Every structure is written in C-alpha cells, then in structure tokens.
Amino acid sequence: MLKWALFFAVIAVIAGLLGFTGIAAGAAAIAKLLFVVFLILCVVFLVLGFIVTKKMID
Template sequence: MLTWTIIFLVVALIAGVLGFGGVASTATGIARVLFFVFLVLFAVSLLTGRGVSL
C-alpha cells in the first residue's frame, strides 16, 4: 500500500512539473487517500500489537 502511495506521489510531482494539471490533481488525490489509509492501518496495527515478528 505504501508503494502505491509513493508511486502516485511521484506521478503527481512529475505531472505537476510538466504542467499536466488534471493528471497531477488526480494522482495527488489518490496518493493522499492511500496515505491516510496506510496511516490508519499503521495506527491500528500499533494498537493491536500485531506486527511482523522476526
């Protein structure tokens, strides 16, 4: 999920630099939503104590 957030963020930055306003705003919106979903899932995993055990 974090990978998708980073991908859409990079697409938004490149589109913004090149002047593609519609593409940049769409990619930014998707990146923002994915970031908040990732943040909520991270907080839930911290609260429940279910993490990756090495």
C-alpha cells in the same frame, strides 16, 4: 500501500512539472488517500499488537 502512495506522489510531481494539472491533481488525491489509509491501518495494527502482547504476558 505506502509504496503505492509514493508512486502516485511521484506521478503527480512529474505530471505537474510537465503541465498536466488534471492528472497531477488526480494522482495527488489518490496519493493522499492511500497515505491516510496506510496511517490508519498502521495505528490499528500497532494498538492490536500491544493488546495481544499484553494478554500473552499476563
């Protein structure tokens, strides 16, 4: 998912440099959304990992 966020961020930068502001804004919005979803999932799985590890040790 992070790979897709970076892909859309690069598309947004290239489109912005070429003057395609509508495409750049859309790609930037998609990149932001994917990055936020990635961060949320990363935190959720990190917390779940700590919980499972703690229960396995106890």
